[in-house]
Amino acid sequence: MIVVGAGIGGLAAAIRLAAAGFRVSLVEAADHPGGKLRQVPVGTAMIDAGPTVLTMKWVFDDLLSLCGTCLEDEIVLDRATTLARHVWRGGDSLDLFADPAESRRAIGDFAGRREAEGFSRFAADSARIYALLKDTFIDASRPNPVSLSARIGLMRPASLLALRPFSTLWSMLEGYFADARLRQLFGRYATYCGSSPFLAPATLMLVAHVEQAGVWIVDGGMHALARRLASIAADFGVTFHYGERVDAIMLDRAGRAVTGVRTDRDRVLSAANIVFNGDAGALATMLGQSRPRPVPLARRSLSAIVACTLVEPRDERLAHHTVHFSDDYRGEFDAIFGHGRAPADPTVYLCAPDRTADGARLDGVAVGAPERLYALMNMPADGDRCSYDESEMERCLTAMEGRLAANGSALRFDRSRMTVTAPDGFARLFPATGGALYGMASHGWAASFRRPAARTALKGLYLAGGSIHPGPGVPMAALSGKIAAASLMADRRSDGWSRPVAINGGTPMRSATAAPSPLQ
Incomplete structure (x- = not known):
């Protein structure tokens, strides 16, 4: 199997497939893992130049549980007690805290009792939305509006209405906060998806709950997370090809199934299954179409x-x-x-x-x-x-x-x-993005349903990354890799492929030196 791209989605897919016993090769154009989790020099030091916030630690604990470990056993983490400091003209400032009671107190001191009460209602509603969507949307294959309703429960109309799909985030914030500064603060969560709070749906309130559930600071920066995941993948037998760009995804004569990839070294690597961890807009070029089709x-x-x-x-x-x-x-x-x-x-x-x-x-x-x-x-x-x-x-x-x-x-x-x-x-x-860092903007109620799903119309080709369901962000990209790997394995079983033979008859063992992994 081939994974194209060593961003977080590709690393997550590779680890899951390798832990299930498959032989995986990962091809990455850069000379290091991480994708957007990159570092750049400033003077003689290095600094993260991509995502800087780690949330939803459970995503990585779930991934690493397949390898007999957890995130805190692999990297040094510090759970932030102060989530962020927010500053306005003249120096007025407000800190938000991991403890909701501390945040409520701080908001009361900053803007008054009514705004503190509004925060309590907002926090409760954001937690409710997160609970509704965690298993039905975030950590699941991409639904359509009907299937999402079925997952939540057609007999639970109050729950469906709680999502407020037709309201914008900004308009909903007006119901919680009279102070425009607080609407700015909580409206900023739309930018976590690369969107405008004046156009994004109110469901993005859930980001507030995600942060209150835990923000972690990674020792060595977020790039250290990518490097550690790549090391774990290598321990489980994943073969990395750094500094080699995939120029084309090869198809069979009928144009219906993948057969491998061709790289910029004019090398053809054969595989019946490929996980493409790149922007969806780059697929047209990869598949040999005459013109790329970036997002408008x-x-x-x-x-x-x-x-x-x-x-x-x-x-x-x-x-x-x-x-x-x-x-x-x-x-x-x-x-x-x-x-x-x-x-x-x-x-x-x-x-x-x-x-x-x-x-x-x-x-x-x-x-x-x-x-x-x-x-x-x-x-x-x-x-x-x-x-x-x-x-x-x-x-x-x-x-x-x-x-x-x-x-x-x-x-x-x-x-x-x-x-x-x-x-x-x-x-x-990041080719075919135009510089967009989050795929498509999450504007309008239907935007989340327009993101490509893990499965494609081509047999053996699966998608992962921030432009794919469930969306942008480090943990969401990891979940896209999870869904891609799960879809691939499910399709192999349905096609009659036998389950790979695991080392020692069980879960593949982690080793200090990975064995050579022929492509499969």
């Missing part, structure tokens, strides 16, 4: 300017996760999705990997020494249409620093020690 611009999710740099540690209010909000949130998203341009006044997300969740410097970070900083502003996914030259990126960086200054921060980016990725850079890194 109007349906693409957010892209970003990501600046990884060093800063002088003058901002003592910097937490591990800090969000500096713009003055005009609606205008920000209207610029991106309505006009396809960079917002003049962006919201800026900061990750300070040299700080603990609540902002204390990590042990070993010298007092007064420059700190690593990851800074992100949302952008349109126009990287296949626009070239971001130095002057355009400088305008964006200046806008980010302007927002930080307006919110009372003294942080300034060190441009002499900085790595910046713009939408055109993401478009080159």
